[in-house]
Amino acid sequence: MASLSIRGLAVRYGATSVLDGVDLEVADGAYAILIGPSGCGKSTLLRAIAGLERPAAGTIHLGDRRVDALSPQARDVAMVFQSYALYPHMSVRRNLGFALEVRGLPRAEIDAAVEAVADQLGLRTLLDRLPAALSGGQRQRVAMGRAIVRRPAVFLFDEPLSNLDPALRADVRIELKKLHRRLGATFVHVTHDPVEALALSDQLVVLEGGRVAQSGPPRELYDAPTSAFVARFIGTPPMNLLPGLGDGHVARVDGWNRSFPTPLVGPVWVGVRPAECTLTPGSWGQVDAVEWMGAERVVTVVRPGFPPVAVQLRDRDVGIVEGGVDLSVERAVVLARL
Amino acid sequence: MKPVSLPMALAVHGALLIAAVVALYPVAWVLAMAVSVGPVTGVVPWPTEPTWTHLAGLARGDVAAALVTSIVVATSAALAGLAFSVTAAWALARFDFPGRDLTLAGFVATQTFPGVVMAVPLYLMLDALGLLDRLLGLVLVYAATSIPFSVWTLKGWFDGLPKDLEEAAMLDGAGRFRTFFSVLLPLLRPALAVTGVFCFLNAWNEYVLAATLLSDPRAFTLPVVLQRSVGDYGADWGAFAAGSIVASLPVIVLFFALQKHFIGGLTAGAVKG
Numbered sequence: 001m002a003s004l005s006i007r008g009l010a011v012r013y014g015a016t017s018v019l020d021g022v023d024l025e026v027a028d029g030a031y032a033i034l035i036g037p038s039g040c041g042k043s044t045l046l047r048a049i050a051g052l053e054r055p056a057a058g059t060i061h062l063g064d065r066r067v068d069a070l071s072p073q074a075r076d077v078a079m080v081f082q083s084y085a086l087y088p089h090m091s092v093r094r095n096l097g098f099a100l101e102v103r104g105l106p107r108a109e110i111d112a113a114v115e116a117v118a119d120q121l122g123l124r125t126l127l128d129r130l131p132a133a134l135s136g137g138q139r140q141r142v143a144m145g146r147a148i149v150r151r152p153a154v155f156l157f158d159e160p161l162s163n164l165d166p167a168l169r170a171d172v173r174i175e176l177k178k179l180h181r182r183l184g185a186t187f188v189h190v191t192h193d194p195v196e197a198l199a200l201s202d203q204l205v206v207l208e209g210g211r212v213a214q215s216g217p218p219r220e221l222y223d224a225p226t227s228a229f230v231a232r233f234i235g236t237p238p239m240n241l242l243p244g245l246g247d248g249h250v251a252r253v254d255g256w257n258r259s260f261p262t263p264l265v266g267p268v269w270v271g272v273r274p275a276e277c278t279l280t281p282g283s284w285g286q287v288d289a290v291e292w293m294g295a296e297r298v299v300t301v302v303r304p305g306f307p308p309v310a311v312q313l314r315d316r317d318v319g320i321v322e323g324g325v326d327l328s329v330e331r332a333v334v335l336a337r338l
Numbered sequence: 339m340k341p342v343s344l345p346m347a348l349a350v351h352g353a354l355l356i357a358a359v360v361a362l363y364p365v366a367w368v369l370a371m372a373v374s375v376g377p378v379t380g381v382v383p384w385p386t387e388p389t390w391t392h393l394a395g396l397a398r399g400d401v402a403a404a405l406v407t408s409i410v411v412a413t414s415a416a417l418a419g420l421a422f423s424v425t426a427a428w429a430l431a432r433f434d435f436p437g438r439d440l441t442l443a444g445f446v447a448t449q450t451f452p453g454v455v456m457a458v459p460l461y462l463m464l465d466a467l468g469l470l471d472r473l474l475g476l477v478l479v480y481a482a483t484s485i486p487f488s489v490w491t492l493k494g495w496f497d498g499l500p501k502d503l504e505e506a507a508m509l510d511g512a513g514r515f516r517t518f519f520s521v522l523l524p525l526l527r528p529a530l531a532v533t534g535v536f537c538f539l540n541a542w543n544e545y546v547l548a549a550t551l552l553s554d555p556r557a558f559t560l561p562v563v564l565q566r567s568v569g570d571y572g573a574d575w576g577a578f579a580a581g582s583i584v585a586s587l588p589v590i591v592l593f594f595a596l597q598k599h600f601i602g603g604l605t606a607g608a609v610k611g
Contacts, residue, residue, distance in 0.1 A: 052505050072508040079509050085502035089524045098520075099510035146510070 001185050002063035002153040003028040004049065009058035009068075011044050018044045020210040022058070026203060031180050031187045033218075035197045035233065036207035042190045045207065046156050049188060050079050062153050078147035079156040082163065084139045086131040092118075092142050093127040099150045117145045137168045144176075148183070157189040161196060173199055194234055198222065206230045222273075228335050231271045237298060237310040240277075243337070244270040251334045255284050255303070256327070262334035269335040274298065274312040282326025285309065290321055301325055371579035392580035400555070401581055404563040408542060408585075411473055411559055415480035416537035420530060422481065423488035423537075428518065430489065431496035432504070442493075445486035453483065457550045464551060471554045479551065480541035487540075488533045495529040496522075535592050542588065560585050 004026040011019040019041045026032040034042040047053040049060060051072035060068040067075045078099075086095050094101070096117060097110045105113075118124045121141045131139055140160065147155055160176070161169045177200055180187050191197055197204055197218065204218040206229070214221055214230045225231035231239040244251045246268045250259035253270050260270060279287075285303035292315065299321050301309045309327065342350075367383040375387040396402065429435075430442060460479055461470070469475030499522065507517040523530070545561040552558055558566070564581045567574050 050505075050509060052508070072505070073511045073513065077509065079506070081502045081506060083500060083502050085500065085506035087503065087506075087521055098507070098512075102511040102516060146506075150510070 001028055002065070003030075003061075004032075004154055004186060004188065005059075005061040006045075006049075007059045009045070009048060009060065010056045011041070011048055011053050012056045018210055019048065019055075022207075022210070022212055024205060024212055024215060026186060026188060028063075029184050029186055030203050031177075031201050032189065032203040032205060033197045033201035034188065034190045034205045034207060035192065035194065036213075037233070038192070040207040041210040042192075042207050043158055046079075046158055046188060046190045049154070050077055050156055051075050076153040077156055078150050078152040078154075079158065080140075080143045080147050080160045082159040084131075084143040084163075086139055086142055086146075088131055091128050091130060092123060092134070095131065095142055096123075096127075096145050096149050099146065113149050117149045120148070121145050136164055137172065140164060140172060141175075144179070148179075152185075154186045154188060155183075157187065159190055159192070161191070161193070169196075176200060194236055198234065204234070206233055223331075224333055225271065225335070228269050228271070228337070231269075231333065231335060235273060237274045237312065239271045239273055239333075240307070240309045241269040241271050241335070242306060242309065244268050244334070246334065254305070256329075258329070260332050260334050264334060264336060267337040269337045271333040271335055272309075272329045273331070274310040276330045277309070277311040278328050278330075279311055279313070279321060279325040280328065281324065283324045284326045286324055287322050297321070301327060368579045368582050371575050372583055374576060377575060389576075392576040393583075395577055396580055396584055400558070400563050401560070401577075401584070403556070404558050404560045405584065407473065407557065408560040409588075411476055411480065412538045412541035414473075414477045415484065415541040416534050418477060418481035419484040419488055419537040419540075420534050423485050423533065424492055424523070424526070424530065425518075426485070427489045427492035427496055428522065431493045432501075442490075445489055448486050453544075454546050456483075457547055460547065461550055471552055471557055473557060476548060476551060476559070477541075479547055480544065481537070484537040484540045488537060491533050491536070492526070492529055495526055499525060531596060535596055538592070539589060542585075 006022055006024040009019055009022040022045060034045060036042050044053055048055055055068055059066060093114055096114045100110045100113060118127055123141055123145060126138060161172055164172060201218050204221050205215040206213045208229050214226050221230060221234050228241055242253050244253040246262050246264035248265045251262045251268045251270055252259050285301040287299055288302040289300040291298045295315055297313045297315050299311045370378045370383040370385045372392050373388050374385040375389045378386060430438060464470045464475040503521055504517055507521045548559045548562050564578055567578045
């Protein structure tokens with residue numbers, strides 16, 4: 001178990017810079033999630049921590065050990081691959097025990113460790129099967145077991161849930177959370193799914209263009225994003241960004257009688273979470289569409305000169321929503337408009 | 339699939355039948371010769387005065403000895419060729435180093451020359467190494483000549499293996515060699531079988547180099563011995579035919595045993611990845 005500390009990390013493929021000066025601190029025992037759009041460098045960052053990518057600059061420390069020049073074998077990290085990367089010719093038992101076998105542990109010790117992990121993950125009856133004879137969810141558990149059995153300093157997960165169907169994904173998400181609590185180890189997990197990111201992390205790291213856009217507790221990123229990019233990326237539906245004007249003290253949005261404190265001057269974004277809006281009959285905008293999602297309704301409101309505004313309403317709260325509406329907001333963040 | 343009309347089916351099967359007869363006719367001739375006392379005449383290859391003497395005669399010294407020699411040479415050449423090819427293929431598939439593309443292109447270039455072109459240089463090289471008339475020399479030559487083809491085939495298979503597996507093994511603590519032997523080689527078993535058989539047959543069927551590099555009759559391989567049975571002053575076609583049948587048997591057996599792998603192997607190596 002160890003903390004993770006990354007300073008000024010750069011990774012380049014030829015002339016292309018994939019990571020460009022990443023600074024990141026992950027506390028011992030934290031569950032950190034790296035999230036960002038395709039090509040933001042999140043998987044590359046994970047692979048650099050694992051030792052599978054060679055950094056062009058910067059340092060990586062696990063605890064007080066500097067590891068960026070070490071081979072993957074010497075780093076004491078375990079990784080669950082998106083493809084699971086189970087050894088197809090080895091039984092589940094050998095897949096789980098391979099790392100211990102490589103270390104030259106005695107057979108009895110390997111068996112005991114493998115069986116303990118198999119019991120934890122409900123793989124006991126599958127130990128003698130080959131990966132080809134397992135379902136997707138079972139393979140996923142074997143891949144996790146292979147990481148657990150080694151007791152590494154840091155666990156790395158590369159989109160571990162992306163190959164599972166939605167129902168199973170929710171189950172495994174809970175499994176992951178419980179596993180993290182049980183092991184008390186440092187987890188670093190890459191995903192592109194904002195729901196997964198909010199549900200699992202206690203540190204959320206948003207990457208943009210090879211840099212850390214914002215890092216902190218998920219609630220902080222949700223409530224107080226520091227850029228329009230982070231605001232749009234976290235939360236579903238994404239935060240509404242409405243054009244407003246700042247005067248150095250407050251920002252106003254055209255047609256709203258509320259103002260929001262900000263030191264910014266000139267054009268700003270006023271960010272409002274869809275779940276933190278309410279609608280009353282009025283004339284600010286027109287209801288354009290209503291999507292019923294079961295427990296909630298997402299109402300799209302349009303006003304000329306504004307992007308469409310999504311409003312999330314609990315389904316039981318309101319009757320028919322249509323026609324002209326006024327928008328009242330509980331809370332907003334004011335962000336620089338570049 | 340569209341149903342095929344009867345005339346079309348008849349035409350296709352007729353054409354295939356003719357092709358099969360054309361291919362098998364010489365083989366039938368050899369079979370007939372092997373069990374005939376005199377020469378086989380006429381259009382239909384049918385034995386004249388059937389006899390087992392030619393086949394029984396194979397047990398005599400030189401053919402039996404040459405058979406053993408051929409088995410030893412071809413097996414050793416296949417194993418040596420595979421050992422070099424599989425490691426080279428891995429390096430060419432997975433590592434990026436200066437000269438990599440040139441090496442691959444070079445391997446293809448060597449395939450454009452007929453084997454005979456190499457006979458003289460190989461003769462001089464083996465002479466310099468003191469390996470003329472030695473089976474080791476022949477094994478090295480056969481192993482070396484099979485390498486370009488084997489490397490290309492095996493590289494195709496390596497390209498088709500997900501890189502994740504190697505990375506997973508590295509993170510599990512396995513070094514390059516452990517990864518190679520514990521993870522990659524077991525997965526390449528079908529490829530190794532197919533490529534190994536190609537190497538074996540390359541050595542097994544080879545005549546020109548063997549005839550050039552060997553002059554001691556005790557070291558002759560089967561193709562050389564067979565050729566010598568058809569001499570300047572008379573030809574023992576019966577013995578030649580019987581020997582040819584024996585020489586073909588391992589090839590036929592290997593092809594049938596590995597038929598599935600061959601078809602799968604050739605396409606998988608080429609298309610995967």
